[in-house]
Amino acid sequence: MSEPPRSPTCAWPNTLVILYTFLGWGLGVWLLTSGHWMLNVAGVLLTAHALIFSGYLIHECVHHSIFEGLRPNDRLGLLLSWLNGACLADYQRLKKKHLRHHTDRLDVVTFDYRAALGATPRWIRHSVLALEWAYVPVIEILMRGMIIAYPFRYGNAAARIRLLLLLAVRVAFFTALATISVKAVLLYALSYLLFLHVLRFLDAFQHTYEVFPSHSLAPAPADPRRTRRYEYENTYSNLLSERWSWLNLLVLNFPYHNAHHERAGESWYRLPALHQSLYGKKDQQVVTCRALARSYHRHRVSRVLAEDYGSVAADGERASGFLGAVGVSFLTAV
16 A cells, blocks of 8 residues: 655654653653643643544554655654553554555444444433433543454454553553542543544544445455545545644644645645645635534434434535544544
8 A cells, every 4th residue: 555755754843842742741741640620631631632633643653754764754653652551452463454445445443333322222322322412432431442353253363462561551650640639640541531522523523435344355356436525525624723723733733724734744844835736725625623613512322323424514614414434533543
């Protein structure tokens, strides 16, 4: 799966963001152990933001846009995965599955959670929907639980041993943190939920692709409908702000999603300029987060079991019928 041509990488933006991510995570966790509530609040926000950056930096590593070579990108991606728990998945599978999202022009997922929920007793489905109504990201947590279950269903003995060792290391870390402060562990859980919400909000409204559940790494069956034009028309740039473009740096410019799909190997800090050169000041595929926030709230239950992601209107309240996606994170596609 080849990448489109990219501009030469520039070291200092990536260096600053990588340092912020690792140091911010460490400082954030330390602030969670403080006895002062204001420092705890700062710790929750800083830890959550470092986790968000760790996720989007992994995305950059998957597209080899941090370093020139493949190996340095993969090594950094693996290291970052220890921060947000993605280390429990096979990094190479995450990478290949995400690149299939680009080549197949589908939302390629490993687990069909809708089918799984459909096979459960009604009380379980209703409990899941009730928690989603209360803004608990149950599906995202379920998808991460399925990552843990994956080696026991599809993997070999080595994959199972690897997973158990990784789980032991993570349990040991949080046990050690709990000996310092149980409150810090609870606040870390809050930070992690904020991290999940930010990623799922942006993921929800970036495509109206078909979902293709498959644990295989083989390409999806070819479909002549899925052209470059189809990719553009079913991809959306859900910018935090058009007027103050710097705000999109808070999520590492991930909302410039049409530009990313046009040139997947372009570094995060070049996406605003690429977006401007491709689409100008106004583009029909831009739907701001301000417009999407109402849909995120209104459809938070119905989107869980919906058959498709809905549609974006040409004018007016464009996002009113945009239900959005659930469970399509690149961090859970193994």
